[in-house]
Amino acid sequence: GQQLNQSPQSMFIQEGEDVSMNCTSSSIFNTWLWYKQDPGEGPVLLIALYKAGELTSNGRLTAQFGITRKDSFLNISASIPSDVGIYFCAGSARQLTFGSGTQLTVLP
Amino acid sequence: NAGVTQTPKFQVLKTGQSMTLQCAQDMNHEYMSWYRQDPGMGLRLIHYSVGAGITDQGEVPNGYNVSRSTTEDFPLRLLSAAPSQTSVYFCASSYAPGGRTYEQYFGPGTRLTVT
Numbered sequence: 001g002q003q004l005n006q007s008p009q010s011m012f013i014q015e016g017e018d019v020s021m022n023c024t025s026s027s028i029f030n031t032w033l034w035y036k037q038d039p040g041e042g043p044v045l046l047i048a049l050y051k052a053g054e055l056t057s058n059g060r061l062t063a064q065f066g067i068t069r070k071d072s073f074l075n076i077s078a079s080i081p082s083d084v085g086i087y088f089c090a091g092s093a094r095q096l097t098f099g100s101g102t103q104l105t106v107l108p
Numbered sequence: 109n110a111g112v113t114q115t116p117k118f119q120v121l122k123t124g125q126s127m128t129l130q131c132a133q134d135m136n137h138e139y140m141s142w143y144r145q146d147p148g149m150g151l152r153l154i155h156y157s158v159g160a161g162i163t164d165q166g167e168v169p170n171g172y173n174v175s176r177s178t179t180e181d182f183p184l185r186l187l188s189a190a191p192s193q194t195s196v197y198f199c200a201s202s203y204a205p206g207g208r209t210y211e212q213y214f215g216p217g218t219r220l221t222v223t
Contacts, residue, residue: 031210041216042215043214044214088150095141096212098152101150
């Protein structure tokens with residue numbers, strides 16, 4: 001099946017710092033999605049990307065759909081305590097394939 | 109709109125018992141799916157449906173059954189629970205024009221423990 005490699009697995013950053021995480025795949029995807037999951041909750045969609053090369057922002061979040069269609073990255077600028085959680089990438093061909101997640105901890 | 113709802117929120121089963129996890133959505137989405145989430149493994153697709161009367165297997169379907177009699181509901185049945193099915197289960201839905209799923213919206217999850 002399709003494999004997504006998401007890195008890093010975990011990050012510890014100071015409040016106010018910028019964060020970057022990425023996903024790579026051995027397969028081409030038509031759509032890349034980024035989700036955030038808070039403890040005890042379901043994943044919440046942050047950003048959806050539909051075209052190779054597309055760069056999309058949602059507040060302090062920016063994500064890009066790689067030009068090869070096999071990768072995507074998510075940047076968070078000026079992190080705040082409520083950014084804590086697990087961030088998942090997901091690639092879609094006909095079904096969604098999820099990365100294993102990046103656990104983000106923001107230190108005050 | 110309530111979005112995607114799941115019941116129960118927590119469940120404990122003994123090995124061999126059967127049960128049904130309920131999922132409903134009020135967004136008129138064609139596509140619905142069930143995932144399980146285990147530590148360090150992300151979300152894995154169990155079963156999915158592209159419309160009423162149509163279901164198909166995902167990555168990890170063994171031990172689970174689904175049916176889709178209405179657009180709104182997509183229950184997941186555990187036939188004979190095993191400890192390996194201890195997990196958090198999420199239901200999701202999305203529009204699916206042309207059979208392609210796009211942005212999926214998730215329910216709050218059901219935490220299942222099998223002893």
